[in-house]
Amino acid sequence: MVQYAYSGKSMDKIYDHRKIERNIYKIWEKNGYFISRINRKKKPFSIILPPPNANAPLHFGHAMYVVEDILIRFHRMKGDPTLWLPGADHAGFETQFVFEKKLEKEGKSRFDFDRGTLYKMILNYVLENKKGMQNQLRRLGFSLDWSRNKFTLDEDIVKIVHKTFKKMYDDGLIYRGERLVNYCTHCGTSFSDLEINHKEQKDPLYFIKYGPLTLATVRPETKFGDTAIAVNPKDKRYKAFIGKEIEFETLLGRKKMKVIADETIDPDFGTGVAKVTPAHDMKDFDMGKRHNLEIVKVIDLEGRLTDVAGPYKGMRIKDARKKVVEDMEKKGLLEKVDNDYVHTIEACYKCGTTIEPMLLPQWFVKMEPLAKPAIEAIEKKKIKFYPKRHEKNILWFLKNIKDWNISRQIVWGIRIPAWFCLGCHPERSEGSRDSSAAPQNDKNRKWIITEGEKPDKCLECGSKEIRQDEDTFDTWFSSSQWPFATLRVSPYKGDYEYFYPTTVMETGYDILKWWVARMVMVGLYITSKIPFENVILHGLVNDPLGKKMSKSRGNIVDPLELVDQYGADAVRFALIFGTALGNDQSLSYPKLQAARNFTNKLWNMARFINMKRETLNSKFEIRNNLAMKQLNNLAKNENDRKMIIKTEKLIEGVTKALENYNFNYAAETLYDFSWHEFADKYIEDVKNRIDENSYLILNTLYLILLKLLYPMMPFVTEEIYQRLNPPAGGGESIMIQNWPLSD
């Protein structure tokens, strides 16, 4: 048993967390208190920590993990076999983005390195960050089971991800889609629909003559990819043109094009005529499918115009647009320009570049078959949501689910275990990352999907010239498997069988769709069980002015700064005090101060009790776990009796609150009771009439109070507990005491 260094010494007038917190955490860890143990006679309580991104230090929002620590510490005291499994996420695209920014500052770019080198550089960077992050989690006092720590790129996790992909492929859930994907020409990768932002923007709307017709567009530079002209079938103005081919003058000479009728065309927009560019517009792509139109690519992966643009080839989108407009004006093809046109465009959520819909072969997951069981599980309340309102949100998402593009054109991540044979289909590509070499069309490829290992030879032609797909998985693809993956590869036997499904998944509501929904779907698919029973969604922590914290705004607050200043207990308490679960909050310095003052108040209450023991020279052996009834029998004074009853009620209230995830209620009740009931009234009363008997009651009730507060403020309660609960010099930790009972 490791001893508590400060126990037994005299108590300072003011509680100083700096002298205490680090040491206590070390002792807890050394004593192995965080390590989970299976007890098949009891029902477990388990939480998998949402693995923070290992590409940057934790920000203040991560401190909300305190909600999980409270639950874990609460259940551990209640005697439930408890597991809190930590981990870190490689955060594929996010990390590569951060790393490339770093390279940029050094005057380099990802193209200066080959795939292997770049990967290793990022890996080193991430592993370094991961250490710092784990230290931060410790400083916040989180009682994580570090012996089960996992990383999304651990070999055994990667193996599971590969297996999942293979199984999905074998089950027909994976398809190679040559479809329009959201592509950022700056970041050089595609995104899922969730990863793009919509933003309002003012752009000129050009009215262009197409022979007898005039149509409006904001993207004249894509006109080289037009393969039809569309009108609404009900539009009387253009009825005569439908189905006919018209001929007209363009920048590249005379052209013929068919006029088609499509319901999706709004007669009230512009002239009621639209150009159809299937290769570069989602709606046009669908229209093209309906009408069997040719697909002509105008823009390449770097955002430059292709061969079809003739003299405009190689120009960037912006420049090309300018030049095209100029030339059309000269040629008299431009009728007019509406400069006040406001519309919404899609932008890369990371760099803000306008997203180009690009026709790219990518791996997609068919989501409907996966969503169905998830919807059922939620509707049948097998998975419950706190606050409840999020249930609606996730159901809406699941019922309107779209197929998931899981290919990312980055090196940092889990490479997709898909292989193709060069013997059957020779390709020019030599596997470099630049876009000119990237396959624009691989329709005829025969793919071999494995669980990660390279196939010996092609099954068709026997060639050994086999190459792996360059792409990596969307990070969320691996994250979606996190609950069962971590438990299945646990170094402790039986973890998966015992702890899965986990009891609680606690995370920010902002990743409900990205992560929670996908965990439910993939979890159900692979394990046939829900991954967790309860979903708790906390709100966001904004800056003191209520603005979202972000790197670009520069208003990120390092949690450790505040831990240094106010103490981990105060930071933890401030986060749950005065904000209902699930609501956003703004970082509040007055609240942090109030919470710190509260730790000091607790400390001084203890100091008083300690002093009284000395003056009384009490021979009482403090009986720590005295039942309330026994205590009541000892009570001779009316006020003592009343206090015992009040404490019983407090135990009931706090226990119920924690069981119902009413953290703020628990915190507020304890704050109010400790300060304004216990200190202001009870201690003041007992002060003048204290004897050995009432002293025993005072001390015992106070220890109960400490235990109730402990899940929220583990450090100060542990330190005080050591001092008030003999044998002095280091008794048992408060951490392994039983949760107080009200009878």
Added chain:
RNA sequence: GGAUCCGUAGCUCAGCUGGUUAGAGCGUUGCAUUGACAUUGCAGAGGUCAGUGGUUCGAGUCCACUCGGAUCCACCA
């Protein structure tokens, strides 16, 4: 256009399934203090719970609408 959340004391927010004089933190006013704690104590001021209408014996709490603020989703070339 669809959906969600919020609008309670000067500020930041609690108020669990509707039930006695609506709470906290910070701020504010007055007083106290070498005796656990000034990171303190006592006392006080401050709210037509956004507005209107409804359900109910009774609504900050439920319903409808209006106004104001925020977020998410989906979109017109």
